[in-house]
Amino acid sequence: MDEVRSNNNVVYRCHYHVVWCPKYRRKVIDGKVDERLKEIIREVCAERNAPIEAIETMPDHVxxxxxxxxxxxxxxxxxxxxxxxxxxxxxxFPHLKSRMPTLWTNSYFVATTGGATLEVVKRYVENQRNV
Structure with missing residues (x-):
């Protein structure tokens, strides 16, 4: 799924790897919570036309x-x-209210992914004048 996508103004291929955790890194993502969480993530991404390439959960992170x-x-x-x-x-799932003031931490990790390494892109940009 490495296709180029577009909207009215932009042609893009933006893949993001995102990781986030429950408050206090509590191990609460399991069983029915895990199933429902993945459902919700799929719904939001579908509504926003944001294709999911992979999704996985562990008890303490997504x-x-x-x-x-x-x-x-x-x-x-x-x-x-x-x-x-x-x-x-x-x-x-009421048990998620009793153990934590909020479900998620405010922060998350995000990194872009792509076919070319940073060094290749840097060299490409630096050599544009020589083309």
Missing amino acids: QLLVVVDPQYGIHRLVKQIKGRSSRLLRQE
């Missing part, structure tokens, strides 16, 4: 590989996923 329109932005997508999943999971 890893997501997703393609996001740069005009929408990875921050807005993560914020929407975390917000909706926190609200719905805490409604559906």
Whole structure:
């Protein structure tokens, strides 16, 4: 799924690896919570036309590989996923309210992924004048 995508203004291929954790790194993502969380993430990504390339959870973190329109932005997508999943999971699974003031930490890790290494892209940019 390394296709080039576009909207009205931008042609892009933006793949992001995102990782986030429950508050206090509590091990609460398992069983039915895990299943429902993945459902919610898939719903949000489908609504935002952000194809999921991979998704996996561990009891204390979520890893997501997703393609996001740069005009929408990875921050807005993560914020929407975390917000909706926190609200719905805490409604559906009351034990998530008693142990933590919020479901997720405020922070997350994000990195872009791509076919070319940083060194190759840097060399390409630096050599543009010589072409």
